[in-house]
Ligand SMILES: NC(=O)C1=CN([C@@H]2O[C@H](COP(=O)(O)OP(=O)(O)OC[C@H]3O[C@@H](n4cnc5c(N)ncnc54)[C@H](O)[C@@H]3O)[C@@H](O)[C@H]2O)C=CC1
């Protein structure tokens with residue numbers, strides 16, 4: 001969805017998956033060609049053959065096998081883009097032809113609504129032109145940031161996993177409202193619309209999260225009582241430790257699935 005919204009022509013896309021039924025559903029939804037490995041065992045290789053860009057979107061544990069599978073179908077200039085958490089560029093390069101350009105990205109799901117963030121790190125054979133190609137793929141649906149590969153786990157901890165933190169906040173606020181006697185549906189709607197509305201305010205150019213928070217926080221008022229309680233309970237530490245757990249998991253995935 002993000003790539004198409006960013007301007008990629010649907011007729012230029014061939015996607016693949018395992019299930020034929022799901023492939024039909026995605027074809028109808030996105031008007032792109034979708035082939036299925038359960039029908040055509042060569043689906044991935046055929047989709048990769050002659051492509052300018054091959055985007056690998058499978059689970060981290062499956063990425064290196066997929067690299068080996070499509071390796072023979074790639075042109076020398078085909079840019080291979082991975083979205084997989086934890087899988088190092090060097091590991092993918094080992095399973096692809098020598099000098100194949102590989103770009104490791106960390107996108108996030110708000111790309112599907114035009115508000116995404118992508119971190120992008122370049123492999124050893126990648127040129128500025130390749131990076132421009134990958135930037136153009138995503139840029140219409142969000143912002144793209146070039147980072148050193150060592151920073152990708154931190155990018156995942158902030159923006160790759162980040163949407164889940166915001167959704168969790170909405171879930172917990174809904175539960176809190178219900179606990180205080182609000183009807184469950186009303187509590188869920190208030191929480192959802194509040195997180196969504198706050199997100200819209202944050203998206204305005206030139207805004208600053210701390211300034212927006214202070215504008216809601218009347219001296220000695222209700223918000224101050226809540227914020228003081230959060231901070232006294234070490235919300236800052238809780239968030240920092242959670243994000244560290246995300247980054248640690250990225251490194252563990254590298255060791256588990258990216259080493260060979
Ligand atoms: N979900 C998210 O917000 C983000 C996910 N990622 C990365 O995206 C990747 C996918 O994650 P999810 O979306 O959670 O997984 P998912 O399970 O929803 O999607 C994986 C898809 O790949 C297909 N697939 C698996 N093996 C295949 C093969 N050999 N050939 C063709 N299709 C195959 C599956 O049928 C499935 O549709 C992971 O590597 C993850 O690290 C990165 C950033 C954000």
Ligand SMILES: O=C(O)[C@@H]1CCC=N1
Pocket residue numbers: 085156160161
């Ligand atoms: O949870 C994950 O591992 C993936 C990467 C970032 C968001 N989802």
